[in-house]
Amino acid sequence: MVSTDQDRESLQSQKHYLCGSVAAFANIVITFPIHKALFRQQLFGVQTREAVRQLQRDGLRTLYRGILPPLLQKSSTIAIMFGLYEDFSRMLRLHAPQAPVLLTDSIAAVLAGTAEAVLTPFERVQTLLQDPRQHGNFQNTEHIFRVLLQQHGIRELYRGLVPILLRNGPSNVFFFGLRGPMKELLPEAETKAGHLVNDFVCGAILGAGLGVVFYPLNVVKSHAQVQIGGEFQSCRVILANILRERDGKSQQVLA
Template identity: 65%
Template sequence: MMDSEAHNKRSPILTSPSQDLSTHIADVGEIKHYFCGCCSAFNNVAITYPVQKILFRQQLYGIKTRDAILQLRRDGFRNLYRGILPPLMQKTATLALMFGLYEDLSRLLRKHVSSTPEFAIRSVAAVPAGTTEAVLTPLERVQTLLQDHKHHDKFTNTYQAFWALRCHGIAEYYRGLVPILFRNGFSNVLFFGLRGPIKEHLPTATTNSAHLVNDFICGGVLGAMLGF
């Protein structure tokens, strides 16, 4: 008798399997864009970091591509990925925030201001999604120090570079914040605003691989446009 009463009082593990499953799927869907942005940034930095160093040397010293490549050769393979930790930390966090916040804000705006044109919703959601990344400006500042070969003997790792800036105050960590805010805000508006129209002009994708190719082409075109 007591066993049967206890059994009746015991709450069922799954009251509605389909409802619980849909809840879990919704939860995964909400964080999917954060996770995808993080993974995308990790692969991007790991593959293109040497190219970014060449670009940085050209901007810093006003030299040709060939001379920048020769500088990296003289530095040796050991220093090729020197300074990758700050951009790796920064990019994985910023792209996770960018894509995740953009999707969350877009969904929120569509829910409360459904009469607003789609382009306006995308633009409004893109600006805060981009400017939020600016909180990680110190990582970009340290990356600049570590990529300069003049500091190879001065800083051996990311921690040393962070520690060296402390004597200049918090403002030194956020040097260049205003240009970063403008860059991230406007580039996000263009990226998310033009992504849809560009994909509409591509061949209709009917398979996952076709969707992947379209996304790659769209991202490449936008990246080239925003890189100028």
């Protein structure tokens, strides 16, 4: 009986990893052009229309340039996010059964977000591949990895780690903390398709909302990661530089 329960838990855990990975893969393939336009806004402080115009000028040939790193990174990080969250939650409830569920789930979310940051090098490479100023300097993902490692060492691959950590932990806490209550507000699903639709709606709303909340951190991260070599600047210094470049207008950071 114990063995059967353990097998069931193991299969359930594997399901979370697999579903997270497949969902992330589909998400990136479909929304990559949107994320690329968003990156142009973060990097250059332009409006959405201008970012789209830039992509049109670059042409279809470069539209999906840089998709491999986010495919690898997101497929892995979302799998880690869902899988490790469930594993950490179960482990914490097992070893601290008296602790409030909100506390154990929040700790599990932060731990899962921290573990995701191991894959920062993929975000780093993605940023350089999407930067139009680097189109002539790097051929592909493997080329960037080789150049950064040979010329600057492994530490260079983790440039931008701090804003990623500041983003991942809190955003996971909000995502997993609000997912249940939000799903309860939706019409009760009676079929698998209904549950799938509810999960999609919750994920879309939370993803969009958290994307707005943590957008400034993503701007800081993008500006940190387009730099190659040199001093590792703090988030505060990078943000101050961005504001100075954009005439000190904080709303320009959210452009």
